[in-house]
Amino acid sequence: MTLLDVENLWVKFPSRHGVFDAVRGVSFTLGKERLGIVGESGSGKSLTGRAILKLIRPPGIMTADRISLEGDDLMPKSERDMQAVRGQRISMVMQDPKFSLNPVMTIGEQIMEAYQLHNAVGKKAAFAKAVEMLEAVSIRDAPRVMRAYPHEMSGGMGQRIMIAMMLIPNPQILIADEPTSALDVSVQRQVLDIMDNLVKERGMGLIFISHDLNLVADFCDRVLIMYAGRIVEVCDADKLREAKHPYTQGLLNSLPRLDEPCARLQVLKRDPAWSEAPSVSGRI
Amino acid sequence: MSMISVENLDVWFGRGRDRVDAVKGASFAVKRGESFGLVGESGSGKSTILRAIMGLAPDWSGQITVDGKAISGRREKGFYKQVQMVFQDPYASLHPRHSVDQVLGETLLLHGFTDIDDRVVKLLDDVGLGGKFRFRYPHQLSGGQRQRVAIARALAAEPEILLLDEPTSALDVSVQAEILNLLADLRVEHGLTYVMVSHDLSVVGHMCDQLAVMKDGEIVEIMAVDALRAMKAVHPYSQHLLEASV
Numbered sequence: 001m002t003l004l005d006v007e008n009l010w011v012k013f014p015s016r017h018g019v020f021d022a023v024r025g026v027s028f029t030l031g032k033e034r035l036g037i038v039g040e041s042g043s044g045k046s047l048t049g050r051a052i053l054k055l056i057r058p059p060g061i062m063t064a065d066r067i068s069l070e071g072d073d074l075m076p077k078s079e080r081d082m083q084a085v086r087g088q089r090i091s092m093v094m095q096d097p098k099f100s101l102n103p104v105m106t107i108g109e110q111i112m113e114a115y116q117l118h119n120a121v122g123k124k125a126a127f128a129k130a131v132e133m134l135e136a137v138s139i140r141d142a143p144r145v146m147r148a149y150p151h152e153m154s155g156g157m158g159q160r161i162m163i164a165m166m167l168i169p170n171p172q173i174l175i176a177d178e179p180t181s182a183l184d185v186s187v188q189r190q191v192l193d194i195m196d197n198l199v200k201e202r203g204m205g206l207i208f209i210s211h212d213l214n215l216v217a218d219f220c221d222r223v224l225i226m227y228a229g230r231i232v233e234v235c236d237a238d239k240l241r242e243a244k245h246p247y248t249q250g251l252l253n254s255l256p257r258l259d260e261p262c263a264r265l266q267v268l269k270r271d272p273a274w275s276e277a278p279s280v281s282g283r284i
Numbered sequence: 285m286s287m288i289s290v291e292n293l294d295v296w297f298g299r300g301r302d303r304v305d306a307v308k309g310a311s312f313a314v315k316r317g318e319s320f321g322l323v324g325e326s327g328s329g330k331s332t333i334l335r336a337i338m339g340l341a342p343d344w345s346g347q348i349t350v351d352g353k354a355i356s357g358r359r360e361k362g363f364y365k366q367v368q369m370v371f372q373d374p375y376a377s378l379h380p381r382h383s384v385d386q387v388l389g390e391t392l393l394l395h396g397f398t399d400i401d402d403r404v405v406k407l408l409d410d411v412g413l414g415g416k417f418r419f420r421y422p423h424q425l426s427g428g429q430r431q432r433v434a435i436a437r438a439l440a441a442e443p444e445i446l447l448l449d450e451p452t453s454a455l456d457v458s459v460q461a462e463i464l465n466l467l468a469d470l471r472v473e474h475g476l477t478y479v480m481v482s483h484d485l486s487v488v489g490h491m492c493d494q495l496a497v498m499k500d501g502e503i504v505e506i507m508a509v510d511a512l513r514a515m516k517a518v519h520p521y522s523q524h525l526l527e528a529s530v
Binding site (some may be wrong): 040041076111144155184185186187188189211213250251254255258259261262263265267268271 | 325326400427456457459460461462464465468483484485486487490491501512513523525527528
């Protein structure tokens with residue numbers, strides 16, 4: 001079943017040297033699956049994630065033929081109507097917990113605020129729900145964490161708290177923008193496993209934005225590869241290593257590998273034709 | 285004889301009950317021309333070791349020897365001609381309002397060179413940037429180009445040892461490959477000794493001959509890269525780290 005259907009999405013920024021197209025006509029669909037979006041910095045992957053929530057601020061301009069969430073088109077919705085979509089139906093986890101948690105509020109207050117904003121419940125019920133959510137993301141001693149401030153938390157805990165906060169309104173779609181790139185490898189796995197379980201249990205759709213090809217190949221079901229604002233290739237995650245586009249191959253070959261030592265790493269040679277070629281559709 | 289040796293190094297911050305022991309009893313030695321890696325999670329003290337060698341962490345005890353000379357107290361001027369450091373984030377380590385020419389020119393002047401003009405051109409060539417980047421400001425450069433400028437600045441003093449603190453972690457994989465190739469070439473051309481900090485085992489595996497695995501301020505294992513490739517880690521923590529990164 002299709003949860004989200006995006007067609008011909010553009011994001012533009014007017015500048016002194018003419019209009020800069022950051023995302024150029026991207027189309028894809030999302031079912032109850034884990035969809036990865038990979039690319040280098042500046043390829044438009046994060047902007048695609050933000051544009052789904054209509055979070056492009058002026059002077060940026062976004063246009064799309066359609067962004068429909070379970071048949072409900074988001075494009076004509078007003079800012080006020082979008083508030084009911086953001087958090088409630090589509091949630092987003094940002095890259096760095098240091099910058100996305102409020103430093104002067106306790107973690108408990110922040111999670112309860114997120115819950116009470118979307119549900120008419122009392123403080124007591126909100127507290128119980130928040131503790132339950134923190135336990136769901138494997139945080140031990142949740143009542144103590146509720147009283148703590150963000151600076152008292154490690155990066156991995158902070159990111160799990162962010163995930164708890166985003167999942168508490170029970171959204172249908174979770175957009176995770178580089179959720180683990182600020183974390184150590186050993187903690188990375190843990191956070192991914194937690195996210196994976198929650199997504200499976202709740203039957204959610206997940207959009208996983210990352211620059212780490214190996215991670216995406218392991219973790220996702222389907223992958224969109226973006227280059228210069230367009231999708232250059234769509235493939236199944238387990239077949240990413242057999243990818244055909246020279247850009248994807250170049251990215252994979254430029255990674256150093258422990259099992260295959262080499263004297264020099266391959267360097268990506270960019271072909272101007274890649275950015276000219278029309279976007280591949282990621283629709284099913 | 286070893287180029288850098290560190291013996292029983294303790295580094296701490298704060299005092300009294302606020303004291304944090306960032307590095308506890310670390311010892312390792314790097315031969316001339318070798319490349320040595322330090323890996324571990326954030327907070328394990330790997331960058332702190334580099335900072336202690338450079339003199340950026342004031343409270344330490346133990347013994348640091350560079351090219352046979354023990355280091356103590358304030359570093360002599362000659363020390364910085366021998367040892368230079370490249371920092372993690374090229375966005376933060378370059379002055380935003382100094383052009384590349386100013387950055388390199390000032391460094392060369394401070395090291396007492398007189399033929400600054402020729403040397404700036406040569407340094408830019410060495411790191412693969414070329415003359416057209418000479419009068420640009422950092423915001424006119426990409427992340428990879430900035431890191432090249434930071435490497436050129438470190439090479440300005442013609443050092444024998446480069447300390448590299450996560451030189452590619454802020455860069456894309458395609459740019460990372462270019463910078464790692466550049467560092468490998470420079471090591472051969474200039475006969476440099478590297479001490480490299482990274483959280484990425486495959487980067488260290490590619491660049492280094494030996495590595496130390498750190499956890500909670502202590503070195504838990506020192507091994508050769510061949511052992512790493514063969515997945516022959518002895519300490520359970522290094523095994524865990526190795527599993528997580530393959």
